[in-house]
């Protein structure tokens with residue numbers, strides 16, 4: 653444990669490694685784009701697409717670094733911000749450059765912490781309805797503060813694992829229709845449209861790629877539609893940032 657903690661504190665930036673993946677995809681003829689662009693422009697085409705999704709759990713500056721890199725490469729991507737990582741100037745700059753910027757919601761987990769819910773059986777229809785009303789308010793607040801959104805993305809909190817219930821359980825067709833939301837990122841019809849779905853991991857898992865495996869391998873195998881989910885916190889690291897992140901993660905998991 654101590655060794656892993658020290659390793660985490662001393663971890664340096666891996667942005668160059670991320671750039672290599674994007675450059676490789678580009679060389680192999682992939683379009684690099686946001687979920688929204690894929691959904692609107694490429695979903696029903698033969699185009700090879702590497703969809704770039706970022707869940708901004710902790711690291712707003714790191715998200716901006718990814719944005720700068722992707723913009724330089726002529727790509728777009730999707731950034732989903734938690735309320736605690738939102739930054740108006742950064743989000744507006746992303747949005748003005750046609751990147752997708754939206755809400756990484758954690759409504760059920762927050763509700764469960766507030767009302768001390770600890771078991772899956774604690775989640776009843778009334779709680780789902782309460783959480784839907786709260787998420788409705790969150791979407792309205794987001795859109796009034798920033799801009800219209802077309803997709804939303806469920807965050808995975810430690811409390812969701814305890815409850816064995818993801819935040820997106822509160823999002824159904826009726827809810828999406830009400831808010832003119834095209835999709836939630838874990839919708840079955842979205843996930844099943846990917847030929848490969850890859851997620852990054854932290855130093856605790858030696859940065860191993862999860863689900864389909866390494867992106868360059870999937871690219872070399874010419875999977876037509878690849879969704880690559882990354883968390884800026886696992887890539888944009890420096891000594892002081894790593895220390896700060898420890899406190900943020902600790903406060904989340906209390």
Ligand SMILES: [Zn+2]
Pocket residue numbers: 707708709756806807808
């Ligand atoms: Zn998240």
